[in-house]
Amino acid sequence: MSGLRSQSATTTVAAPLLGWTMRRRLVPYLFFAPTLLALLAMYAYPIGQAFFVSLHRDSLGTRIGDFIGLENFVAVLTQPLFPELLFNTVVYTVGVVVCVWVLGVVTALLLFRTFPGRFLARGLVILPWAVPVVPVVASWQWLLNFDYGLFNAITHGLGFDRLDMLAASPGAMITVILVTSWKLFPLASVMFLAALQTIPDELYEAAEIDGANDWQQFLNVTLPGLRSVSMFVILLMTVTIFGRAFTIILLLTGGGPAGTTEVLALQTYHEAFQYFRMGSASALGMVVLAISLCITTLYLTLLFRRKDEA
Template identity: 35%
Template sequence: MSSVTAHDTAGAKPRTTGGPTAQAPASAHPRLSRRHREWVAAGLFLAPDALGLLVFVAIPMVLSVVLSLFQVSGFGSYQWVGLGNYDRMFHDPLFWQSMKITGIYVVVLVPVLFCLSLALGLLVKQKLPGVGAYRTALFLPYVISLVVVGVLWKFMLDDQVGVVNKAMRAAGFGGASWLGSPGLALASVIAVMTWVMMGYYMIIFLAGLQEIPQEYYEAARIDGASAWRSFRSITWPLLRPTSFFVLLMSTVAAITGGLDLLFVLTKGGPANGTSLAIFYIYQQAFTFGEYGYASAMGTFLVLIMVVFAGVIFKVTKGGRFDDGE
């Protein structure tokens, strides 16, 4: 009897019950951890922008560098010239004249735009009546097409019928040829570009100013600090990351932007007085069909912008908050 019982017990299959001690079978596909899910979500959000940068920025830049090694005509013929386009660029006086004008343009435009945008940001930060309307009015030129802005200002700066010269004559001053004199034409382009861009950078400075805790200013006020002292010791150091962004973006915009505005206002004249490097590259590519030569100059201009970005990064210490180091 005992042997049969032992045999039956040994051959019986184990039984499972549905009680609380039962364990569900492990899944063949374990769930991702929270950190991995965050990485996947971040990748999905970044993928469209990364794809756009790859297709519309990275690949064209590589193709431009490759194209700079060829002599390309407007009829689609390619001839390998190696570094010939770069040698031509370094011996082209018109290119270096355009680089000189670009240097003057950047050196004047960027500091003026930076200081004016910061001043406007500080002004519209104040809780004044109707300040929202002022913010909108100052930002409005940025959302208008540069072609429309160029047509508007070309009419306003006209020698005979322009409202600027009419206002000057009414005030007892003689009119000026704002777009007909090389020096005045470049100054006029800088003034118009400042008018267009200052509202955008004002909003960026305003966002940075609003991130500074008000407790710092209250403590400084209790200690008897003046407004200038509070700005120098609190606002300016804590605004360094925003200043880095504004300096970098305004420099890049000054070097590569404003082609349509320049084309409408002066077309690079008079006497090539407003022929910036970007406009000269445009002329070589789309007026004379020198696509390989234009690509070489464009590649050189990108390297110049990389150097400028490195200098700005070094001067502002990468936008960090540390001061005096």
């Protein structure tokens, strides 16, 4: 009996390691921890590793090269082609972002209307985004072919000169922008379509009562209603295109003709997998990351400043 009493007393005395309040405070962090760990493993580690490699001499073997500080950064920033690569990247990024935004909004507005076959049309719009890049590029190459392509057959049939859309400058850059935009616009379209459904009908009714025509309704009701999604689409596309997109260029023109479609991401790929210079490739990757961060920060600052002013 006394033994039981003693055990009970011990149980009462043993206090939890953390108090109730503290445990409640920790719960959100525990829920957040798996995500944080995944983010660290998937983002922080590769970025940290790339930065570490960028500070070391290029080496092809399993050993990391000697520590050389910022030499790789100096080398990539002072290479003669860097200004041209940066210019091409900016043109490509701006071109794709503008085209994707315009195509996304226009198709979303069309699909938002009620018409027979709307569900089928909504499904078909997704196709470019769903089809793998390689067949997409092969199809475009044939469509745009100078001697055998459909577009040139039509334009030539109408009495116009044939256009070499992949081997002429600036035609090649325009082509890679259009093909990339064609591939990516469904993503924007779906997001804009979802956003359109959140704009209250009352706003359109009020605008109509105020005598606003379709164009004025678009400018004063629809566009403000799409503002937050636009912000996200523009940011997502900018970062994606500026820092990562090169597959379509690699397959369509290989960066040509004469480097006119060569962008920083393609050069990073060349440094890593053609020249086997992992240090230089990592340095270039870090430069692209830094520029992307600057663009993002600037964009968000301007956006929030305008919002505050409004």
